[in-house]
Amino acid sequence: MTGLWIVALAASASIVQAIPKNIELHADDWRSKIKNVVVLVEENRSFDTFAGGLTYNRDINGLVNHNYCNSMNASDPAQHDDVCAGPRANDVAPDDPNHSISGVNMQLFSTFHPNEVEVDKNHAAENMRGFVTEQSITFNTLNKTRAAEAINYYTPDQIPVFNNMAENYVLFDRWFASVPGPTNPNRAYLTSGTSHGHGSNDNAFGVYGLPQKSIFQQLSENDITWMNYQNSTTGPGKGFNPDAAFYTWTGTSGKNKTNIAPLTQFYADAKAGKLPQFTYINPECCSYQSFHPPSPISVGEKFIKGIYEAVRNSPQWDSTLFILTFDEHGGFGDHVPPPMNVPAGDDLTHTEKAHDGKNITFDFKRLGVRVPTLLISPWVEKGKVEHKGTNNGGEYNHNSIMKTLNELWGLEDLTPRITYSSTFEHLITNRKRKDTPATLPDPVVPR
Template sequence: MSARSLVLLGLLALAAAAPPSHNNEGEWQHEDEAKGSWKSKIKNVVVLVEENRSFDSFCGGFNYRNDIDGLVGKTFCNPVNASIPGSPTVCAKPIANDVAPDDPPHGLSGVNYQIFGTFHPPSNADMSMEKMNGFVTEQATTFKSGGNATRAAEAINYYAPEHLRVFEALAKEYVLFDKWYAAVPGPTNPNRAYLTAGTSHGHGRNDADFTTFNIPVRSIFQQLSEKGISWINYSNTTGFLPDADFYTWTKTSGASTTNVKPLSQFYTDAEAGTLPKFTYINPECCSYQSFHPPSATTEGEAFVKKIYEALRSDPQWEETLFILTFDEHGGFGDHVPPPVNVPAGDDLTYSEKAPDGKNITFDFKRLGMRVPTLLISPFVEKMGLEHKGQNYGKEYTHTSILHFLANLWDLDILTPRVGWSSTFEHLIGKTARKDTLRTLPDAYPF
């Protein structure tokens, strides 16, 4: 075969391997993953993990695209008492309050009930068994609303788009995921552990091990240090440890002193263009920055605006990928059943006693509810929308971030869950946009 024929065959093979271009308006060209040149675009990754909101509660009212899987044009209702056939129902409305009157249940038992209508789903439960009808019942039972269905319905109510000016502006400017799932159908710290280490080491609640450097697993922070890649966990936590400080290694290595900094330092470093390769941000929780009740939505929006505008003004902006997500749904309603039968991070299980006095054992093989997630960079398309994952396990979840970072910086795959999770490098385009917003709208004045 001639040299020219060999070259042509090689070009054809490359063309076949390249993912198809996609653009809502016929202009955007996605990066060619086969060439790996997307890695040259992203030098710095920033991750901000907010608190306790489901996709429907935040994005259910978004209507700037008709293919967002929210609540526009849908009816999402829950019975007041899911255990009683024929119980009166209430339906979600776009009237969510700036400050939620209650903090809905979001422990493992409560989430089981929200998804399945029972604390004890079968071990072989599939998605057809996920009724998504227990949110209002759990809210009413936990807070003893005395039959006040209007108050209990706050668990499934959602925001009108004009009430989320900051988040909607970012969604319209960059890429919104409408099928991004929390890693665990449970509370904050197990999800944050999965997001930073690919496992919670068998922890299913916010127990004391998370406040005493007592999670003995290898995290992304340890990985980066071993690889010589700079990182800082900027934190404004009060009453909780920053996520990097969950881990025994962070304390014994001294990284808790050298690599965990106050949030004020983030703004200084962003202005100077000296952010590390990996920036991880913990908001304050739970009074004014995190969206976690009783945090006001307006104050959470103001915080996100401040973080974004600091990054947008950063000299490193054109090399930065900013991922904004939420640790878990916080007990707020969502109509989409989460995936089941997924790989766990390890072989450990977690047990707790349900309100009915019976034990629940969880093997971490089900994902949590959808949470709002944005991919923000001059290299992603305007008004982008990503549904299911395109590779690996074909689902996006918190450990997708770890898998993406492993691909970006040639890191080990930390756990089976990480290796299964879909990555999103195909969303990184060939050229940087020059029209990205420098400032965002002010938060809505409720």
């Protein structure tokens, strides 16, 4: 067939790249450039605290030119905004901010119990000024310096690895977490388009307890190769399962034994050119390489440097798209209100008790807080800052990954949230760059 792009064998002769079903590939099609997708999901940093201090591009919607302040007590009008964000956040955060759904309500709305009807009608109801108040409540402190760590931000010299990656590739400054809540519900949304009503890091995530179809099952059913490389722990009470191990199917199908591998295997496979079509990476959580407090920022920088250099120097680099994101904001401040009244993954709800002892119920129809996200490939522009999603009518959020994979490989949307999400294939260009750095700067270890 004239012009048909025939997908070749991967660098490893043992891995055959499947031709996407129902898609005719041509040499100028973005799909002809990308054979391998690598996704690394780090932990618990908002856009403003981690990337809001970047200065290489004035278009970045961060904190460098924005005076962002909170009150110690959001319910006291006399206090106004008496704690303001400043540069040089600590390498090790002294506290781990509250990032439960009820705690995030306080951070976004300055109350644990926003009027959801009014919230949907009035976007200004999200004042984004309760992060310091929530920090004060959670840690029972009136120390402004301590509480300000929830909104302080890093400077480029503190995060030279991430800064260099952003300077060389595409930075999204309007990419939202899926859920205004904790890690596992966000990771479930990212990998299946729903958390099946789970709004906390409950036991189900440690026992293959989620029944919905995930991206991992969907890829297997369509003969697309995948691996979940992980440096995590498994089982209830032992930490965090790698994300593929959330799902019942992964255990019953036996894929937990064949498709979940130690992180050391990732480095070996990358070097040998044997990465699968879809690589999903779980860092350790939450002590040293995930950025989740008390993980030092400098150690997290060393980790993402190693992942990047393994991908960049792999024989598969020329056909790879690497996405680096963070699962949620972790309670750290951001000045941009998340979109409201968006499609949930399903009709299930989550109920929990707030600090004031009263219940809140959440329907998953609000996105989470902005998180820093990078699109890395020899096929993307250098130093581009991508703002609001333009494709598909929705916003950029974690399900933009699944939606774009569906476009790449001809897969069906699993949930309404995926259908809603903006895709980013328009950022893939027709020019392969030769100036992508093979190594990144070393992280800065504070003295």
